[in-house]
Amino acid sequence: VFAIRHAERDPSVTRESPLSEDGEEQALEVGRKLVGPDEFTYTHTDFVRTYKTCLNIATGRGQATFPNDTNDIFTESWFISNDSLYKEYSSQQNNSRVVIASWSYNGEFADAFYDYNEKNAEMVKMLAGDYATASRVRIVCSHDNFLVPLAVYLTNKAVDIKLFERNVWLNYLAGVAIITNDAGAQRFYAVKGLNSGVR
Secondary structure, rough: OOEEEEEOOOOOOOOOOOOOHHHHHHHHHHHHHHHOOOEEEEEEEHHHHHHHHHHHHHHHHHHOEEEEEEEEOOOOOHOEEEEHHHHHHHHHHHEEEEEEHHHHOOOHHHEOOOOHHHHHHHHHHHHHHOOOOOOOOOOHHHOEHHHHHHHHHHHOOOOOOOOOOOOOOOOOOOOOEEEEEEOOEEEEEEOOOOOOOOO
């Protein structure tokens, strides 16, 4: 399972914001690098940019069909227990990303979130799914504020996306890979993605 951020988007940030022309090509190029006989399945949030990222990856792979579904559980709201407090902290910091990163690395603003370890572990189980019935490869396309806690958790804080210290953030098409073998053992890797994405 590859859980990744969408490709480069237009400057607007609504649900209807499309990918930029570069973003369309970026997702196609990822698909071209993932060619093979297996048909991938795709899950995306209910945003144009995540849907189009998945569609372009499938197109780049040359898939004859596009088996996909929409699931908004893969958003930052998965981690947030108190939405009004989260919005208050985000307003105080002038940036929700600082709040997400500070919580992920240092446990700050914890009263706005569920338990960090429990929610991440639960999400890993959801993403990996039932190995026996799952397709061999699945792409889950989501957003930066969802993927940052997950990447920090799965790499044991080895990834450097500490926006609260310097201007670094999760690149476009970056995220994590969850690899499950026939015995059910799992390995986790950070997926670097592009060299852009700090916005």
